[in-house]
Amino acid sequence: xxxxxxxxxxxxxxxxxxxxxxxxxxxxxxxxxxxxxxxxxxxxxxxxxxxxxxxxxxxxxxxxxxxxxxxxxxxxxxxxxxxxxxxxxxxxxxxxxxxxxxxxxxxxxxxxxxxxxxxxxxxxxxxxxxxxxxxxxxxxxxxxxxxxxxxxxxxxxxxxxxxxxxxxxxxxxxxxxxxxxxxxxxxxxxxxxxxxxxxxxxxxxxxxxxxxxxxxxxxxxxxxxxxxxxxxxxxxxxxxxxxxxxxxxxxxxxxxxxxxxxxxxxxxxxxxxxxxxxxxxxxxxxxxxxxxxxxxxxxxxxxxxxxxxxxxxxxxxxxxxxxxxxxxxxxxxxxxxxxxxxxxxxxxxxxxxxxxxxxxxxxxxxxxxxxxxxxxxxxxxxxxxxxxxxxxxxxxxxxxxxxxxxxxxxxxxxxxxxxxxxxxxxxxxxxxxxxxxxxxxxxxxxxxxxxxxxxxxxxxxxxxxxxxxxxxxxxxxxxxxxxxxxxxxxxxxxxxxxxxxxxxxxxxxxxxxxxxxxxxxxxxxxxxxxxxxxxxxxxxxxxxxxxxxxxxxxxxxxxxxxxxxxxxxxxxxxxxxxxxxxxxxxxxxxxxxxxxxxxxxxxxxxxxxxxxxxxxxxxxxxxxxxxxxxxxxxxxxxxxxxxxxxxxxxxxxxxxxxxxxxxxxxxxxxxxxxxxxxxx
Numbered sequence: 054x055x056x057x058x059x060x061x062x063x064x065x066x067x068x069x070x071x072x073x074x075x076x077x078x079x080x081x082x083x084x085x086x087x088x089x090x091x092x093x094x095x096x097x098x099x100x101x102x103x104x105x106x107x108x109x110x111x112x113x114x115x116x117x118x119x120x121x122x123x124x125x126x127x128x129x130x131x132x133x134x135x136x137x138x139x140x141x142x143x144x145x146x147x148x149x150x151x152x153x154x155x156x157x158x159x160x161x162x163x164x165x166x167x168x169x170x171x172x173x174x175x176x177x178x179x180x181x182x183x184x185x186x187x188x189x190x191x192x193x194x195x196x197x198x199x200x201x202x203x204x205x206x207x208x209x210x211x212x213x214x215x216x217x218x219x220x221x222x223x224x225x226x227x228x229x230x231x232x233x234x235x236x237x238x239x240x241x242x243x244x245x246x247x248x249x250x251x252x253x254x255x256x257x258x259x260x261x262x263x264x265x266x267x268x269x270x271x272x273x274x275x276x277x278x279x280x281x282x283x284x285x286x287x288x289x290x291x292x293x294x295x296x297x298x299x300x301x302x303x304x305x306x307x308x309x310x311x312x313x314x315x316x317x318x319x320x321x322x323x324x325x326x327x328x329x330x331x332x333x334x335x336x337x338x339x340x341x342x343x344x345x346x347x348x349x350x351x352x353x354x355x356x357x358x359x360x361x362x363x364x365x366x367x368x369x370x371x372x373x374x375x376x377x378x379x380x381x382x383x384x385x386x387x388x389x390x391x392x393x394x395x396x397x398x399x400x401x402x403x404x405x406x407x408x409x410x411x412x413x414x415x416x417x418x419x420x421x422x423x424x425x426x427x428x429x430x431x432x433x434x435x436x437x438x439x440x441x442x443x444x445x446x447x448x449x450x451x452x453x454x455x456x457x458x459x460x461x462x463x464x465x466x467x468x469x470x471x472x473x474x475x476x477x478x479x480x481x482x483x484x485x486x487x488x489x490x491x492x493x494x495x496x497x498x499x500x501x502x503x504x505x506x507x508x509x510x511x512x513x514x515x516x517x518x519x520x521x522x523x524x525x526x527x528x529x530x531x532x533x534x535x536x537x538x539x540x541x542x543x544x545x546x547x548x549x550x551x552x553x554x555x556x557x558x559x560x561x562x563x564x565x566x567x568x569x570x571x572x573x574x575x576x577x578x579x580x581x582x583x584x585x586x587x588x589x590x591x592x593x594x595x596x597x598x599x600x601x602x603x604x605x606x607x608x609x610x611x612x613x614x615x616x617x618x619x620x621x622x623x624x625x626x627x628x629x630x631x632x633x634x635x636x637x638x639x640x641x642x643x644x645x646x647x648x649x650x651x652x653x654x655x656x657x658x659x660x661x662x663x664x665x666x667x668x669x670x671x672x673x674x675x676x677x678x679x680x681x682x683x684x685x686x687x688x689x690x691x692x693x694x695x696x697x698x699x700x701x702x703x704x705x706x707x708x709x710x711x712x713x714x715x716x717x718x719x720x721x722x723x724x725x726x727x728x729x730x731x732x733x
Contacts, residue, residue, distance in 0.1 A: 210249065211274050214242050223279050231282035236293030236309050239275070239282060241694055243308060244597050246271035252545050255521045256535055268302040275308060283310020286322040288335055289389050289412065296411040297443040299594050299695050300393075303338070303407070311409060312336045312393060318343070319358055319376030332379035333388055334415075337434075340395025340405060344423070347394060350436075350445035353413065355380075357430030370428040371420075380432050384415040392434060394444050398594075406594060408447065408697075411440040450592045450698055454576070464488055468579055469658070472496045474572040477659055478592075481581040489579075489587050492621075493656040496572060500608050503683035504648075510679035512557030518564035519554065528554050528566055538568045543598040544674070544691045550647075551689070555678040568600050569676050569689040575601065578699075579662050584722045588701050589662045595696040601671060604660040604688040606653035621653040621661045623688055625675065627707035647675045649686045660690060665732045666703030668725035670696050673704060706732050 215221045218238045227235055250267035275281065283291050290296075291311050306312040313320050318338045323330040339345045339355060346354035357377040360369040371377060383390055389412040398404035413434040423429045442449075452458035462482030469477045473496055479488060513519060513528045521536050523529055529536060537546035537553075544551075554566045562571070576592040595601060604623045625647040653661035663671065676687040690704065703723065721732045 207246075207250070207253075207274070211246065211278065214245060215278060215280065218242055220278075220280050227282055228279065229283070229285045231291070231293035231309065233293045233295075235282050237694065239280060239308055240305060241597070242280070243271050243275055243305065244694070246274055247302070248543070248545070248598065251539075252535060257522065268304050272304045272308055281308045281310070285310075286313065286320070286335055288322075288333070289391075291391070294409060296409055296441045297446070297697050298409045299697050300407040300409075301398075301404075301596060301695065306338070306393065306407065311391065312338055317358070317376065319379060321376055321379030331382050332375070333386055334376065334379040334383040334390050336391035336393065337380075338393045338395065338407065340393075340407070344429070347444075350448050352436070353392060353394075353434045355432045355434055357432070360427060360429070368425045368427050371430050373430070377430050380415060380430075381418055384418050384432070387414060389414060389437065390434065392436075396444075396447060408444055410436070410443045412437045446698060453592065462580075469494050469496065473658075475574075475576050477573075478576075478578045479580075480578055483581045483583055486581060489662070492654070492661070494658060495605050495656045496658050498603065498605050498608060498651065498685075498687055499656070500685060503685050506679060506682050506684050509681050510555075510557065510684075512680070513554060513560055515558070515560040515564065518560045519566045528552060528558065532566075536566055538565050538600070540565045541596075542568045542571075542574050542600040543596060544600065545598075546674075549675075551674055551676045553676055553678050555680045555685075557680045569603050569687060570678075573602055573659075574599065577602070577659050579659060582664070582701070585664050587662045588664050588703075589659055590699050590701050591696065592698055594698055595692045597692050597694045599692050601690045601692060601702065602658065602660050603676070603690070604651055604653070604673070605658035606651045606656055606661070609650050609652045621657060623649075623651040623653070623660075624707055625649040625651075625686075625688060647686060649675070649688070651688065660688075663690070664701065664703050664723070665706040665721065666701075666723040666725055667705070667721060667728045667732075668723070669704045670694060670700070671702050671704040 212221075215223075218241065220238060220242060231239075247267040247270070250270050251265070254265050254267065282293065291309065294309060294311050300306055300311075303312075303315050307315050318340070319334060320336045321332045321334045324333050337355060339347055339353060343356040343358075345356055357371045357380070358375070359377070360371040373381060380390075392410045392413045393407045394410050395405045395407050398406050413436050416433045416435045418430065418432045420428050420430055449458065453460045460478065460480065462480045463478060464481055464487060465479040467476035468479045472494055481487070511527045513526050515523070515526055515528075519526050519528055519536055521529075524534060531552035532546055533548055535545060537548075537551045538544060551569075553569060554560050554564055558564075560566070575595055578590050578592060579587055580590060582588045591601075606621070606623070626649070670693050671690050672693055673688050673690050676689045678685045678687065690702075696702065718731045721728055721730055
């Protein structure tokens with residue numbers, strides 16, 4: 054639209070001065086840009102921009118309390134809804150708990166995500182999330198209200214999370230130099246925020262065609278509060294990040310300083326060479342956007358950036374500049390380069406995970422013609438020996454699944470004998486023990502009689518399955534107005550109790566409100582540990598919040614001394630330590646109000662092998678299935694954080710009541726840096 058310069062400069066009618074007419078386009082969005090770290094030269098960021106980091110949703114009202122499970126006591130976790138019964142209208146009015154946010158971790162396609170877009174391997178900075186709320190360029194049959202973060206009190210939620218995880222006062226030292234606790238805390242808070250935003254967005258009436266980027270919105274919220282770490286670029290390993298760690302979003306790599314550009318595949322920095330500076334590569338991401346050759350777990354043939362994969366289809370020779378030049382300089386300097394490999398997420402065909410595969414050195418480089426006749430730079434990177442397994446382990450697991458390579462130490466290929474949707478391997482590569490004490494494998498919880506309810510429970514009539522935002526669904530109403538899970542089995546609810554669909558509901562078995570009833574989602578392995586008997590781990594990566602298994606066995610009235618001697622008791626009536634990620638003294642212990650005791654001594658499933666840890670990666674929640682006047686309570690386990698393959702699955706056992714004293718105290722051998730030395 055043409056607009057003049059203002060009222061004072063308007064010419065008289067019939068004498069318009071065309072030289073003063075401008076074509077003005079509206080500002081569509083603000084794009085956050087990482088600042089240049091202190092001392093960083095312009096070589097690092099060829100086109101430096103000022104630090105701009107504004108939450109896309111604007112200011113937020115107060116009123117939202119911590120929402121992650123066990124983050125606070127039951128009283129302090131209460132978040133209220135306003136007068137409206139619409140889900141997501143968090144305000145003051147009733148005492149209904151607001152649901153916990155978690156999402157499906159879908160890594161968006163290059164068209165709408167932060168992955169390297171065609172021709173963008175050398176670009177540095179945040180991806181553009183244009184038209185996040187505008188819906189510009191789309192025609193709509195009816196008007197729908199765009200999502201706004203201030204509708205939900207997200208600002209107060211951020212403040213509560215940062216306070217709870219001790220990230221509120223984030224000093225410059227921790228921004229420059231991270232540690233394991235800091236990295237894990239930032240990633241956890243980011244994960245909670247992006248899943249919360251995903252949950253709120255899917256439950257509201259959004260504009261059709263709007264690009265949903267909860268990952269970018271969550272990172273904006275963190276950056277606007279100064280929460281990121283390892284923001285000073287460095288050669289070599291990044292403090293607090295371990296070889297084998299997995300990431301679901303490219304933006305996660307940015308906020309922990311592992312790989313700064315959220316779109317580019319090559320990250321580099323400037324180093325002094327006498328008077329001048331030259332660029333050297335510090336990290337690369339190989340995610341399939343270019344013609345990389347990465348089948349060899351110790352060697353990567355990496356393609357340079359630019360030229361050959363432009364969005365407009367034009368083909369050009371690649372140039373020895375920016376990231377390509379940095380890789381060439383690193384070849385001659387022989388400096389270490391961090392390598393991240395993108396792999397297909399087993400949970401969805403369009404998703405990717407990113408594995409930190411450790412340090413590599415560039416061994417040689419050359420230029421070759423591609424199929425279109427354009428020159429492309431190639432770099433051969435070789436993995437530095439002596440590092441823990443990462444991508445090579447993923448390759449080995451794939452061969453185990455395909456049957457091309459035998460898994461060493463296998464005793465039984467399927468401990469469950471077909472009772473689970475996935476086989477459960479029994480493995481001992483430590484000693485000569487042939488298996489655990491005899492028990493009968495069962496995948497379900499067996500009740501002598503169900504609990505009684507005071508009034509009949511009403512089932513849903515969702516023919517295609519319960520859908521988010523359907524406020525007429527009685528199962529959604531029981532869960533505070535939200536579905537408790539994503540379709541891929543990631544927990545959304547922060548309520549102390551999850552209500553799942555049951556036999557009285559007409560929805561299909563594939564309904565996303567039946568996640569714990571569908572059985573195992575990952576390939577699990579029962580294995581012999583070196584010091585703690587038998588344990589449990591997964592061949593597959595497990596995303597934070599994802600359902601793992603339930604605790605199966607026999608519901609009993611009260612455990613006997615012989616049951617405790619067997620160590621296969623889950624007592625939901627005892628005290629438990631709330632889930633926390635930072636400090637053991639941040640939250641007091643809370644009595645569990647659930648009258649359920651399960652014995653897996655004689656019959657049980659994989660959950661009976663899950664060991665205790667003072668720094669667990671798994672937590673549990675009670676799940677209620679109601680049918681008419683009967684109630685069936687179950688215990689479901691979920692991942693606290695992203696868990697790489699073959700990492701032992703552990704949770705924090707409950708504590709005995711004070712009157713029992715130390716009579717049931719056991720020595721803890723979890724090996725965690727936070728180990729208390731005992732458990733119950």
